[in-house]
Amino acid sequence: QVQLVESGGGVVQPGGSLRLSCAASGFTFSSSGMHWVRQAPGKGLEWVAFIRYDGSNKYYADSVKGRFTISRDNSKNTLFLQMNSLRAEDTAVYYCAKDLGDNWNSAGFDYWGQGTLVTVSS
Amino acid sequence: QSVLTQPPSASGTPGQRVTISCSGSSSNIGSNYVYWYQQVPGTAPKLLIYRNNQRPSGVPDRFSGSKSGTSASLAISGLRSEDEADYYCAAWDDSLSGRVFGGGTKLTVL
Numbered sequence: 001q002v003q004l005v006e007s008g009g010g011v012v013q014p015g016g017s018l019r020l021s022c023a024a025s026g027f028t029f030s031s032s033g034m035h036w037v038r039q040a041p042g043k044g045l046e047w048v049a050f051i052r053y054d055g056s057n058k059y060y061a062d063s064v065k066g067r068f069t070i071s072r073d074n075s076k077n078t079l080f081l082q083m084n085s086l087r088a089e090d091t092a093v094y095y096c097a098k099d100l101g102d103n104w105n106s107a108g109f110d111y112w113g114q115g116t117l118v119t120v121s122s
Numbered sequence: 123q124s125v126l127t128q129p130p131s132a133s134g135t136p137g138q139r140v141t142i143s144c145s146g147s148s149s150n151i152g153s154n155y156v157y158w159y160q161q162v163p164g165t166a167p168k169l170l171i172y173r174n175n176q177r178p179s180g181v182p183d184r185f186s187g188s189k190s191g192t193s194a195s196l197a198i199s200g201l202r203s204e205d206e207a208d209y210y211c212a213a214w215d216d217s218l219s220g221r222v223f224g225g226g227t228k229l230t231v232l
Contacts, residue, residue: 102173
């Protein structure tokens with residue numbers, strides 16, 4: 001069965017950095033686009049970033065562009081999110097999600113991890 | 123402020139039919155597919171509808187989606203207590219070159 005397990009969350013000071021990981025299993029990771037989606041406490045979902053199956057294309061939400069970098073290691077079935085210049089408003093549960101693959105610009109996420117909490121606070 | 127607009131709340135009684143709306147623009151819903159998610163508090167979201175009106179395997183046919191112009195709707199018929207959750211719409215936005223979500227609708231089963 002498909003499993004996505006995030007790790008790397010924690011408490012970080014404003015301006016600091018954090019690297020999230022998402023270990024994937026149960027599907028052909030190297031053939032699947034992957035996303036990061038976040039949810040601030042008590043708030044709605046916000047799409048953060050997408051990476052194509054081979055890493056050749058990446059898209060970012062305006063709110064994180066220039067500060068966050070999505071990447072992947074297909075040899076280790078792992079997705080990453082490098083987060084720099086963190087702000088209080090980046091505090092959220094970060095989910096990795098598998099792209100449905102029904103269209104190049106799909107907003108379909110068919111499998112989700114359990115999420116990892118990132119808290120930006122001094 | 124979410125790019126896609128949803129009502130913050132909706133409610134219904136068991137067995138009733140409820141609809142949740144999602145309003146966008148020509149750059150998102152008007153020219154791209156709409157997707158719907160269900161999120162029970164404390165858990166990860168679940169894909170309910172893809173490509174406007176398609177259900178993934180395992181999703182009951184009580185859930186249906188539709189789209190007209192720059193708006194979309196999720197309908198839930200035969201409402202059940204376990205349908206109490208938050209519901210989100212999502213789509214690609216051509217102007218932003220990214221995916222966007224609605225603000226979410228909290229469904230209460232009375």
